[in-house]
Amino acid sequence: MSDEKAIGYIKRHLESGRMAEAIEISKLTGVPVSKEELKSYLHQYLEKGWMAKAKEGSKAAGIELKNEVLAGYIDKYLADGRIYSVIEASKITGTPIPKERLVAIGRECLLKGKLNPGLEAYALVEETPPEEELITCGKKCFEEGQLYLGLEAYKKANMSPPEEELITCGDRCLSNGSPAPGIEAYKKANKTPTREMLRACGEKCLLERRTDEARTAFVAAQKIEETVKARPIEIRETSFQEISGEIEESWKGIGPKACLKCKNESGFKERYFILSRCPENREEEEQLEELMKKRHGVEHYYIAVDVFGDDRGLINSAVCGKCGSQDVFFDF
Numbered sequence: 001m002s003d004e005k006a007i008g009y010i011k012r013h014l015e016s017g018r019m020a021e022a023i024e025i026s027k028l029t030g031v032p033v034s035k036e037e038l039k040s041y042l043h044q045y046l047e048k049g050w051m052a053k054a055k056e057g058s059k060a061a062g063i064e065l066k067n068e069v070l071a072g073y074i075d076k077y078l079a080d081g082r083i084y085s086v087i088e089a090s091k092i093t094g095t096p097i098p099k100e101r102l103v104a105i106g107r108e109c110l111l112k113g114k115l116n117p118g119l120e121a122y123a124l125v126e127e128t129p130p131e132e133e134l135i136t137c138g139k140k141c142f143e144e145g146q147l148y149l150g151l152e153a154y155k156k157a158n159m160s161p162p163e164e165e166l167i168t169c170g171d172r173c174l175s176n177g178s179p180a181p182g183i184e185a186y187k188k189a190n191k192t193p194t195r196e197m198l199r200a201c202g203e204k205c206l207l208e209r210r211t212d213e214a215r216t217a218f219v220a221a222q223k224i225e226e227t228v229k230a231r232p233i234e235i236r237e238t239s240f241q242e243i244s245g246e247i248e249e250s251w252k253g254i255g256p257k258a259c260l261k262c263k264n265e266s267g268f269k270e271r272y273f274i275l276s277r278c279p280e281n282r283e284e285e286e287q288l289e290e291l292m293k294k295r296h297g298v299e300h301y302y303i304a305v306d307v308f309g310d311d312r313g314l315i316n317s318a319v320c321g322k323c324g325s326q327d328v329f330f331d332f
């Protein structure tokens with residue numbers, strides 16, 4: 001091994017906390033590592049929260065790490081909310097951590113959306129985290145696009161995650177370029193992301209050269225396209241009586257207000273049709289126009305979306321009682 005290679009090799013071991021191995025390599029290759037350098041690495045390990053690695057390294061290097069120095073780091077880890085480092089440091093130094101500090105740290109972790117360290121802290125004091133902290137944690141996780149952690153938090157709180165939080169999570173995952181959890185979050189909310197969102201997600205994956213994930217996104221987008229195409233719009237004539245109990249209150253005021261031909265403002269004959277789903281693009285709108293004309297003799301109509309609170313749409317058409325024109329103006 002050349003000196004240059006050996007130096008790089010030693011450095012990589014030191015940087016990843018494997019000091020004993022680095023010293024061994026130094027001995028075998030004859031490339032020296034100074035005590036000062038080793039000391040500075042030990043300090044870095046402690047800063048990173050790697051107390052076990054620091055302890056092991058100090059033994060191999062023959063550099064003493066005083067217990068009070070180590071114990072001083074516990075306060076730092078506690079202040080930073082690094083629960084795993086706290087636990088390790090407490091074991092190594094034999095310093096007990098006051099129960100209330102662990103509960104405080106657990107609470108803080110959960111409120112910040114750090115589920116696992118939060119649970120760990122509570123587990124150490126054998127307490128169950130309060131439900132509202134778990135829910136806050138779950139909500140935070142979802143906001144950050146951490147689907148599985150969010151689900152876990154809600155599960156621990158014995159609650160079902162709210163639909164809108166799942167959707168928020170799904171949107172976040174997709175815009176982050178994580179199609180699988182994004183699609184799953186939507187599925188759990190019984191919803192489907194739009195083709196556009198999935199395609200954008202796929203593009204992002206492609207840009208980042210994550211081809212498998214890109215494929216997942218594009219395949220899902222394709223699938224939606226096919227399902228939409230496979231579902232023709234069904235039209236069924238109905239009456240106002242039949243639907244009045246089902247439609248949202250705010251839609252009830254809508255109706256024909258004036259004939260655009262003869263300016264008549266009353267005596268319209270109205271017809272209502274339920275659409276199994278609303279048209280998605282211009283092509284489908286044209287198909288619908290043709291069907292309405294051919295099958296029902298209706299040329300002018302108004303489509304209300306969101307009136308049933310689902311995918312269905314409502315067509316309202318009217319004939320002027322005076323001149324027979326269908327060219328009627330609808331308003332609230």
Ligand SMILES: [Zn+2]
Nearest residue numbers: 259262320323
């Ligand atoms: Zn008229």
